Amino acid sequence: MFAVFRSARKAIAPVFAALSVTALVACVPATTGGPSINTSKPVPVALLVPGGSENTGDNILAQSLQNAARLAINDLEGVNIDLRIYNTAGDAGQAAAQATAAVQDGAKIILGPVYSASANAAAVAVAPRGVNVLSFSNNTAIAGGNLFILGPTFDNTADRLIRFAASQGKGNVVIAHDNSEAGQVAQAAISGAISRTSGASLKESVPYERSQQGVIQAIPTIRSAVAGGASSVFLTAGSEGALPLLTQLLDESGVDPSETQYIGLTRWDVPPQTLELPGVQGGWFATPDPTMTQRFSDRYAAAFGGAPHSIGGLAYDGIAAIGALVQAGNREALTASALTQGAGFQGVNGIFRLRGNGTNERGLAVAQIQEKRVVIISAAPRSFGGTGF
Numbered sequence: 507m508f509a510v511f512r513s514a515r516k517a518i519a520p521v522f523a524a525l526s527v528t529a530l531v532a533c534v535p536a537t538t539g540g541p542s543i544n545t546s547k548p549v550p551v552a553l554l555v556p557g558g559s560e561n562t563g564d565n566i567l568a569q570s571l572q573n574a575a576r577l578a579i580n581d582l583e584g585v586n587i588d589l590r591i592y593n594t595a596g597d598a599g600q601a602a603a604q605a606t607a608a609v610q611d612g613a614k615i616i617l618g619p620v621y622s623a624s625a626n627a628a629a630v631a632v633a634p635r636g637v638n639v640l641s642f643s644n645n646t647a648i649a650g651g652n653l654f655i656l657g658p659t660f661d662n663t664a665d666r667l668i669r670f671a672a673s674q675g676k677g678n679v680v681i682a683h684d685n686s687e688a689g690q691v692a693q694a695a696i697s698g699a700i701s702r703t704s705g706a707s708l709k710e711s712v713p714y715e716r717s718q719q720g721v722i723q724a725i726p727t728i729r730s731a732v733a734g735g736a737s738s739v740f741l742t743a744g745s746e747g748a749l750p751l752l753t754q755l756l757d758e759s760g761v762d763p764s765e766t767q768y769i770g771l772t773r774w775d776v777p778p779q780t781l782e783l784p785g786v787q788g789g790w791f792a793t794p795d796p797t798m799t800q801r802f803s804d805r806y807a808a809a810f811g812g813a814p815h816s817i818g819g820l821a822y823d824g825i826a827a828i829g830a831l832v833q834a835g836n837r838e839a840l841t842a843s844a845l846t847q848g849a850g851f852q853g854v855n856g857i858f859r860l861r862g863n864g865t866n867e868r869g870l871a872v873a874q875i876q877e878k879r880v881v882i883i884s885a886a887p888r889s890f891g892g893t894g895f
Contacts, residue, residue, distance in 0.1 A: 539842035540638050540652075541614050545835050548588035551828060552608035553821065554601060554618035554628060557593035564596045567620065570815035571642070575617070577809055578825035585829040598623040602631040609635050615840045616640070617824040620817070622648050629653035638840060640828075640860075642820045649864030654845065656820045656858075658868055660695035660771060663792045665702065666870045667740070667769050670790070670884055672705035676738045676767045679706065680731040682724065682752060683742040685713040692742035692771055709736040714748070721748050722755065729759045732766050744772040745780035753785020763788050774875060781878045792870040795856035795886035802854035823853040849890060856886045 543549050553575055557568035572591060579587050590611060592604040601624035605616055609632050616632065616639045619625050625641035626648040632639065633652050641648075644657025671677050679700060683693040693711055700706045710731040714724035728739060739756065743749040753768065768789040774780050775793065802822065806814040830851070831839040838844060842862070850859025850867070857869035872884035 539636075540838070540840040540844070541636055542837045543614050543832065543840060545832055545837060545839070548586040549828070549832050550588045550590060550612045550614055551825065552590050552592055552605070552611075552613035552616045552618075553825075554592050554594050554604055554608070554616060554624075556596035556620055556624075557591075558595040559597075561596060567815050567817070568593065570818040571618065571620075571821040573810050574806065574814055574818040574821040575825045577806060578822040578829070581826065582829040583833070585833045587825065587829060587832075589825070594619050594624055594628075596621055596624065598627040601625070602627040604628070605631045605639070608632075609637050613637065615828060617821065617828070618642055625653060625655070638842065638845065640824045640845075642817055642824075646865050651864065652842075654860050654864045655866060656824055656860075657817065657866075658794075659865060660692050661698065661865065662868055663771055663870065664695040664699035664740075666792050667771075667790060667872065668696065668699040668703045668706050670872045671738050671767065671769060672703050674767075676769075677703070677706035678709050678735055678737045679740050679769075680709045680728055680736040680738070681711045681740045681742070682728055683711070683713055684716045684720070684748065686716055689713070689716075689742055696740050696742070696771065709734065716748070718751065721751050725752075725755045725759050728756060729761055732761050736766070738767040738769055740769045740771065742771045744770075745774070745777065745783065749774075749780070750783055750785065753783060753789075757785055775873070775880050781875055781880065786875050787878070789875050790883070791873055791875075793873045793880070793882075795869065795871055796880075796882065798853075798886075799855050819854040823851070823855075823858065826853070827851050857888060857890065859890060 555568035555571045556564035559565060575589060579589060592608055594601040594604055601619045605628035608616060616637060619628055620642045622643045622645035625643045629639040629652050638652045640654050640656055642657055643655045644659050646659055646661060649655045681693055681696050683689040697708055700708045712724050712727045714720040741749060741752060743752060770789055770791040774786050774789060774791040802819055803813055831844050845860050846862050850857050858866055860866050869887040871882050871886040873880045874883045
């Protein structure tokens with residue numbers, strides 16, 4: 507069951523303009539789809555985090571999200587956010603109960619939770635109250651109604667990379683993906699991006715079993731597709747999976763990466779050891795704006811004495827976006843129309859915007875691995891409608 511009410515969203519007038527989320531439009535029209543707020547009083551915002559879990563990693567993540575949210579609140583100008591923390595222990599049932607409690611406590615919008623089952627449960631629980639949920643999930647299957655996802659998505663990454671590949675004459679693509687559920691979702695994201703992009707075409711999609719033998723058996727089919735005219739091989743695997751073996755065997759089979767472009771759906775600089783793989787040299791992948799990301803990490807470290815969690819910035823983006831839309835003085839600032847205004851927001855990792863279907867778009871850079879180093883070959887866009895969009 508999915509939540510069935512539309513959701514709302516916001517942006518910030520920052521003290522630290524280079525870091526804070528800013529609304530990229532001057533005003534947001536009044537509309538329905540979320541609770542009205544009193545902009546002269548503190549706005550109650552609930553932050554649902556996976557604290558209280560038996561999993562140590564969940565508790566570390568919960569603290570990082572809280573820290574990032576508080577950093578965003580400190581950066582707001584002229585906006586008073588009443589942030590209330592609710593622990594879900596990473597459990598969907600507890601997330602639903604805590605979301606209900608948050609709304610009973612007066613929350614006008616919910617930020618979080620992290621995991622998709624918890625996010626969906628929370629959104630369903632508060633949908634009858636018309637409260638919107640900005641989740642940290644990246645699972646597009648749960649998006650819609652009063653539930654928005656802030657996490658980076660396969661669709662977004664695939665769109666950016668396919669558009670760039672087409673612009674470089676590398677748009678005739680063969681997709682290599684494992685046949686797991688995640689692999690099929692990844693394949694669908696890439697093939698969808700191809701169908702939406704002028705100058706791109708799908709030469710062949712090659713599934714393989716998640717095993718050494720499965721990868722070995724897929725190599726001749728991939729090689730044949732390349733010989734038949736494919737200009738790029740789009741790989742869904744990461745370094746913890748089949749990526750090292752795939753690139754090694756493709757090279758040994760005669761696929762020349764200097765002629766056939768390798769493209770990765772995952773970050774090929776995470777972990778850093780991936781950059782050492784011979785087969786990924788020259789490969790492309792997408793990454794958030796590195797300058798913006800580093801600035802946020804530096805400020806977080808200065809404030810809290812350590813690095814933020816890899817998704818900690820999502821909490822900053824959510825709070826700062828809420829703050830900016832509230833700052834405009836609009837009682838309907840937390841409605842779906844406010845949250846989905848097309849110009850989007852400037853976040854700690856670059857520009858982003860929420861879409862009416864609950865998914866998001868984020869401005870990404872295209873990176874290439876050159877001599878075991880990451881080199882940006884197409885900068886992240888600074889506004890929607892520009893390069894990369």
